[in-house]
């Protein structure tokens with residue numbers, strides 16, 4: 667199964683670039699940029715990665731991101747992830763970045779976008795990996811701050827495919843960002859939002875009905891509402907599920923209880939993704955392997971989950987059809 671997963675060409679749709687910061691690079695950049703970390707060693711960093719909730723993770727994740735200062739830091743971070751994509755046979759990736767995590771520390775929006783984009787271009791040349799960039803608004807901040815971020819993004823519209831919503835979900839429902847998502851849509855951005863990770867099914871409905879999103883990030887709590895499951899089945903609105911993340915952040919008790927295959931069998935367009943792989947113990951292949959091992963997924967189920975990654979992507983219909991044909995050939 668491990669080799670089967672490795673060999674499949676894959677797409678990843680839910681990946682925070684700041685969540686790919688491995689402790690080794692964190693220490694290297696901290697030294698270069700004279701940033702003081704609250705850890706004495708790489709081992710100590712890894713020891714700190716025991717989370718009890720989404721918030722307990724975010725507190726550590728934002729501290730780590732403070733080592734990213736220059737465009738070359740964002741370039742190195744992104745290229746390291748894309749090298750991993752190449753090793754794991756990920757041929758297309760749609761990457762989140764959190765502009766406010768950096769602009770609030772005085773780093774220019776341009777510095778962040780330039781560093782990341784140059785790495786994406788290099789990976790296209792070097793590895794033939796295609797990619798899109800999605801900027802996420804931090805939902806623990808105000809809608810006004812999100813409007814400022816949207817404004818700052820406009821000169822770089824050619825480099826940014828869409829807009830997302832992440833950070834602390836509980837108490838920060840999608841309705842808080844209705845107007846800024848409307849404006850982002852008018853600007854031509856694709857729309858996605860984290861919903862139903864820790865928040866209940868009402869957060870998912872709000873993301874659909876008030877924000878008009880094209881995908882739900884996580885969405886695993888949809889199961890609590892039969893009407894919502896039926897809606898997701900009928901519309902094929904995708905869920906970008908992150909199994910290792912859900913277990914690490916205690917959204918799911920253990921992998922054996924994860925509902926991803928249940929949702930797949932109910933006809934939902936579910937995909938597998940790694941979220942913040944440097945913090946959660948695995949990249950995309952490890953997530954697929956965990957599903958295969960703990961939920962006894964068959965090769966056909968893995969094939970369907972991986973094909974769904976392309977179907978749910980923002981690639982052109984032409985590209986998606988090419989991938990569908992490939993997966994059809996795998997079955998015959």
Ligand code: ADE
Pocket residue numbers: 682685720832833834860863911941942
């Ligand atoms: N930012 C990075 N990872 C996240 C997650 N899993 N949920 C919400 N915000 C995030």
Ligand code: ZN
Pocket residue numbers: 680682832860883941
């Ligand atoms: Zn996420």
